[in-house]
Amino acid sequence: MKWFRHRRSTPELSDGALADTWQLVSLLLDYPDELMLDRLPVFRSVAADLPTAQQNLLTAYLSRLETTPLGELQKDYVDTFDVTRKCSLHLTYFTHGDTRRRGVALVEFRQAFRNCGVELDIDHELPDHLSVVLEFGASHNRDVAWTLLNRHRVGIELLRLALTKRDSPWLPVVEALRSTLPALDGDDEVTLARLIAEGPPSEEVGLDNAPYAIDPRLNPRPEPLDTSEFSTESFLGSVIPVGGPR
Structure with a gap:
């Protein structure tokens, strides 16, 4: 059964509202630090111009960020995203676990970015990190990010x-x-229930002949992802840091 599906062909939000929501989510999922606190007025200004649903949700976190001691937030962040695997911000972990097949999925992300003229700083973060994908979608190519998400x-x-x-x-x-995304469909509900019950896949047998069975950062010639359906109007060729400013 396929567990990746591309449902609604276009977002319901305007291009500007979608980009601002994705950019703000990308930044707020980064590790909280003094710079993030310094940017609170800008974050609040951006959130205030969003549709009500997104505005209320993001403002709720901004209020928490404003009133919680930074050290407490930092500890909670590490306990949540760095220690708890179920809260991983790496999208391929949920469907591939730590199996070697995850390498193939990571190559697909990186190749999709590369086909849009964007090279990632692989020493900074893996390409499936949620903040990276959202930053890419907000600043570079919405259609490719929409499909990946x-x-x-x-x-x-x-x-x-x-x-x-x-x-x-x-x-x-x-x-x-x-x-900002479509609701789950029937097949996804089944997959969701199975992954809740079983967790991410464990290492499988017989992967030696897989097209890519090593860390994708070590693969000099990854197989390209078919992105013929994607729009690549702007060739940017830049490096995207996680939560980088737009």
Whole structure:
């Protein structure tokens, strides 16, 4: 059964509202630090211009960011995203776990970015990191990011459920992202239930002949992802840092 699906062909939000929502989510899912606190007025200004649903969700986290001691937030961030695997911000983890097949999925992300003229700083973050994908979609190519996010829609839902269980302060941030995407369909609901029950896949047998069975950062010639359906209007050729300013 396929667990990646591309449902609604276009977003419901305007291009500007979608880009601003994705950019703000990308920044707010980064590790909280003094720079993030310094940017609070800008974040609030951007959130205030968003549609009501996204505005309310993101403002809820901004209020938490404003009133919670930074050290407490930083510890909570590490405990949530760096220690708890169910709260991983790497989209391919949910459907591939730590199997070697995940390398193939990571190559697809990187190749999709490269086909749009964007080279990632692989020493900074893997290409499936949610903040990276959202930064790419907000600043470079919405259509490619839209497809990648929808292919991993189940993973985003699993992340939301894990944050809900922890009563995490980052739940409204992920909810804001979720509000920009299509709802799960029937097949995805089945896949979601199975992954909740079983967790991410374990290493499989017989992967030696897989097209890419090593860390994709070591693969000098990754197979290209077919992006003929994607729009590549602007060739930017830049490096995207996680949560980089637009």
